[in-house]
Amino acid sequence: MQPLDDTAVMEVSHGDSYSHLGQMESVGLGSGLPSAEPEKSTVEIIPEIREASEMHCSGEGPVQKSPITIGRSDTFGRASSILFDEQQTAGSVRIWVKEAEKAEAVTGLGLKSTHYVYVVKMDSTLPGLVANGMEVRRRFSEFDGLHRMLHAEFRGCFIPPLPQKSFIDHKLANEEFLRLRRSDLQAFLRAIMAHPMLQQSEATRVFMLQPGDLAHNPAWLSLHAAASHRKPVVGPAKASATNSLVSDVSAAAAPTSGNLQQQQGALLGQVGNWMSWVKQNTMAVFQPPHRELPAEEVELREAKEFLEDLERLLQLATTSARSLCLDMERLTGDYYEFGRNVGMLSKFEEAVQSKVGRYTPEGNSANQRAADCKKVAMCNSKLNSIWKASSVKTAANLVTLHDHYIMIPEAIVALEEREAALDHIFVLEEELAHKQHQQEQLQSAGTNGNKVFSLIGKGTGPNANSEKRSTQLSQSISCLSEQIRVERDQYALIKGRNQSELARMGLQREADFRRMMCSLAQTQAQLAQASADLWSSLSKQLAAPAEETDLKQS
Numbered sequence: 001m002q003p004l005d006d007t008a009v010m011e012v013s014h015g016d017s018y019s020h021l022g023q024m025e026s027v028g029l030g031s032g033l034p035s036a037e038p039e040k041s042t043v044e045i046i047p048e049i050r051e052a053s054e055m056h057c058s059g060e061g062p063v064q065k066s067p068i069t070i071g072r073s074d075t076f077g078r079a080s081s082i083l084f085d086e087q088q089t090a091g092s093v094r095i096w097v098k099e100a101e102k103a104e105a106v107t108g109l110g111l112k113s114t115h116y117v118y119v120v121k122m123d124s125t126l127p128g129l130v131a132n133g134m135e136v137r138r139r140f141s142e143f144d145g146l147h148r149m150l151h152a153e154f155r156g157c158f159i160p161p162l163p164q165k166s167f168i169d170h171k172l173a174n175e176e177f178l179r180l181r182r183s184d185l186q187a188f189l190r191a192i193m194a195h196p197m198l199q200q201s202e203a204t205r206v207f208m209l210q211p212g213d214l215a216h217n218p219a220w221l222s223l224h225a226a227a228s229h230r231k232p233v234v235g236p237a238k239a240s241a242t243n244s245l246v247s248d249v250s251a252a253a254a255p256t257s258g259n260l261q262q263q264q265g266a267l268l269g270q271v272g273n274w275m276s277w278v279k280q281n282t283m284a285v286f287q288p289p290h291r292e293l294p295a296e297e298v299e300l301r302e303a304k305e306f307l308e309d310l311e312r313l314l315q316l317a318t319t320s321a322r323s324l325c326l327d328m329e330r331l332t333g334d335y336y337e338f339g340r341n342v343g344m345l346s347k348f349e350e351a352v353q354s355k356v357g358r359y360t361p362e363g364n365s366a367n368q369r370a371a372d373c374k375k376v377a378m379c380n381s382k383l384n385s386i387w388k389a390s391s392v393k394t395a396a397n398l399v400t401l402h403d404h405y406i407m408i409p410e411a412i413v414a415l416e417e418r419e420a421a422l423d424h425i426f427v428l429e430e431e432l433a434h435k436q437h438q439q440e441q442l443q444s445a446g447t448n449g450n451k452v453f454s455l456i457g458k459g460t461g462p463n464a465n466s467e468k469r470s471t472q473l474s475q476s477i478s479c480l481s482e483q484i485r486v487e488r489d490q491y492a493l494i495k496g497r498n499q500s501e502l503a504r505m506g507l508q509r510e511a512d513f514r515r516m517m518c519s520l521a522q523t524q525a526q527l528a529q530a531s532a533d534l535w536s537s538l539s540k541q542l543a544a545p546a547e548e549t550d551l552k553q554s
Contacts, residue, residue: 093124093193097186100178101137115139116178118185122208126193129205140165142207142214143185145224149203150192152227155490156418156497157198158411158505160191203227291426296495303502304415307408314405321398328391332384339380346373372542379538383531390527397523400516404509411505418494425487432480439473442466 098119105113117137124131147162163184189208192198206219214220293301349370356362445466 093122093126093129093199095186095189095193096121097182097189100182103137118143118182120189120208126199128200129208131209134209136208136211138207138214140181140185143188145214145220146192146203146207147188149223149227150198150201153201153203154197154497156414156494156501157195158407158414158501159198160188160195161406161410162188293422296499297422300415300418300495300498300502304412304419307411307415311405311408311412314401314408318401318405321395321401325391325395325398328387328394332387332391335380335384335387339377339384342373342380343377346370346377349373375538375541379534382534386527386530386534390523393523394520397516397520400512404512407505411501414494414501415498418491418498421487421491421494425484425491428480428484428487432477432484435473435477435480439470439477442470442473 098121100116100118103115103117105115117139119135119137121133121135122129122131123133143162144165147159150157150159163181192204198204202219203223206217206223207214210217210219347370349366353363353366353370356366358364358367
């Protein structure tokens with residue numbers, strides 16, 4: 001890792017900061033004298049901390065932005081070979097989201113409406129995503145559509161969070177809101193491209209490579225329709241199989257090639273599934289079932305508890321990091337104020353010298369005091385510049401804490417989806433066992449009835465209602481068995497993704513935290529060394545005239 005000197009590019013994790021740690025976008029890092037205008041604190045201007053990570057921090061020049069490279073060329077440490085498949089990361093990808101542009105559209109009623117689009121630019125050599133400066137314009141609703149499609153397609157994966165919708169702020173469309181949203185959307189896309197599965201999604205390809213309005217793009221509309229028919233991602237305590245039950249009932253009610261009796265039986269079977277779903281949600285409130293869970297499921301549920309604890313600790317660490325950046329900004333302001341006031345004192349001593357005469361003893365003394373004050377003021381001016389640049393670097397170093405903190409809720413949702421899928425399987429299996437028991441009782445009753453009819457000499461005389469009921473139960477059992485098989489396959493898929501995502505998150509946290517701590521240590525060491533050099537130089541400058549004065553007096 002290269003030292004974070006004043007010309008180094010500050011780097012952060014692939015998932016830039018999403019939420020607003022402050023409002024920092026373009027902070028001047030020049031080494032000149034502090035301006036007379038009061039400056040905002042770093043914490044007040046930080047929700048663009050990710051912007052600072054793209055800056056070339058130069059102590060004597062303007063700030064320049066640089067894209068973050070994702071792929072084998074990144075500084076991801078030894079975990080990069082594990083986190084990214086060799087074939088999927090044969091190249092690299094760079095993504096920018098430019099400032100929002102106002103656009104007009106005509107509604108179905110012929111009225112004009114205004115909205116904002118974001119220009120997305122990509123340079124990529126990844127397989128299936130090859131682009132050289134490709135630019136597309138996307139509305140926020142299309143970002144939201146991509147987010148929903150990824151959730152529907154990759155159940156069990158940890159999907160990067162998307163900025164929340166804000167109707168009022170969108171309508172006000174102030175500059176700060178648009179700037180922060182642009183930065184959040186850029187971080188969202190970069191996190192997707194850093195994910196080995198999400199970057200290969202067809203929805204990602206269409207979003208990044210298809211020009212024009214996606215609302216009229218056939219490929220996008222087809223993907224959107226397919227995603228709407230998949231099971232949606234639900235939060236905790238919600239049955240993820242609700243839509244599947246609806247679709248199953250609809251399918252049973254639709255005309256088929258079978259006879260009407262089979263259709264009715266299938267429909268009754270699905271109604272039974274509906275009742276089992278109601279039972280699941282009702283019993284979960286009053287009497288949660290206690291079941292023996294597989295060992296892997298127990299480990300995954302313990303992993304969720306671990307993530308909940310990790311979320312609380314990351315929240316505390318992020319708060320402390322925010323406080324540290326704020327304290328550094330306050331000290332930067334103190335250096336600025338102290339240097340300015342000592343500079344004013346130097347001006348006062350110069351005025352005293354002009355009044356009493358330059359070549360008088362009093363004038364010589366005033367001249368020396370003015371020179372000393374000017375040296376102190378200049379030293380504090382340089383310290384202001386150094387601490388200002390270091391506070392921005394420190395914020396860029398520590399943004400990794402926030403990146404991981406905001407991913408935890410998404411990971412928990414993915415883990416809870418697996419839990420809901422397994423709970424639904426348990427309910428279906430209980431319902432299947434209940435129906436099988438009913439069928440056994442019905443068959444037993446039919447056998448006994450036939451014996452009675454035989455003893456009284458009236459033949460077998462099977463009950464038509466019993467036969468009909470038995471047929472319905474057989475069809476319901478068949479439908480439930482098939483549904484359980486499908487749900488088991490889905491559960492196994494989600495479980496596998498949960499396990500791989502947890503492993504990937506752990507490796508990524510290890511690499512990101514190590515890089516963060518290393519960069520932070522280098523930044524603080526450089527700050528301490530630069531500050532010590534300035535104070536040491538000032539001490540020598542002030543000591544020399546004092547020694548000359550002592551020699552003259554002696």
